[in-house]
Amino acid sequence: MNTSLRLAIAALLCVTAVGCAKKATKVAPPSGGDRTEQATTDRSSDTGAYTEASLNSDSCLRQRVIYFDLDKTEIKSEFQAQIACHSKFIRQFPNYHVTLEGNADERGSREYNLGLGERRGNAVQSALSSAGAPGTQLNVVSYGEERPTCKDHNEECWSKNRRVEIVYTKN
Structure with missing residues (x-):
């Protein structure tokens, strides 16, 4: 990917992140369940620092699951703000470290x-890196079909099982 395209993607992600930080949204819990709750933004987001x-x-940042379409690895536009938020936190x-x-x-x-x-994990890693997250803090693991969040057929x-989960570990 050339430099100008990377800069354009990074700028788009930053603009989208600003919109994400200023409003309350419904957040799916990391467990992938159906329960939603009203979340409030952290005051530190208003200053630009986490x-x-x-x-x-x-x-x-509480949104740590990115969902994909059947047999696809492209990140949907609805997850771009989430990518920008996580990239910013990882940089700071x-x-x-993130798995x-x-x-x-x-x-x-x-x-x-x-x-x-x-x-899919590599696609998220690439998006985070393009948004400025250091690659040294990112690790990709694939579980394939071995860890479903939903077992119905x-x-x-x-659609709940086609995902990448963002898992933080503090060193």
């Missing part, structure tokens, strides 16, 4: 789903 507490209080806190856990639904072979989960359930 604190470590922001990881659990900022509405944008080099003592945190990007790629997952797939049960359709397809085990090998295909492991590869698809890895490609229908499209609604499968």
Whole structure:
């Protein structure tokens, strides 16, 4: 990807992040359940800087799951603000490492789903890196179909299993 395209993507992500930080949104819990709750933004977001507490209080940072379409690895536009928020936090806190856990639904072979989960994780890693997150803090793991959040056999359930989970670890 050339430099001007990367800069354009980074600028778009930054503009989108500003919109994310100023409004309350409904947030799906990291467990992938159906329950939603009203979240408030962390005051530190108004100043442009995060604190470590922001990881659990900022509405944008609490969104740690990125969903994908069937057999796709492209990140949907609705997740761009989330990518920008996480990238900004990762840049500000080099003592945190992030594992990007790629997952797939049960359709397809085990090998295909492991590869698809890895490609999805790599897509999120690339987006975070393009937005400024240091690659040294990012790690991709694929679980394929092995860790479903929903075990029914229908499209609604499968769509919840096609995801990348963002997992923070403090060193």
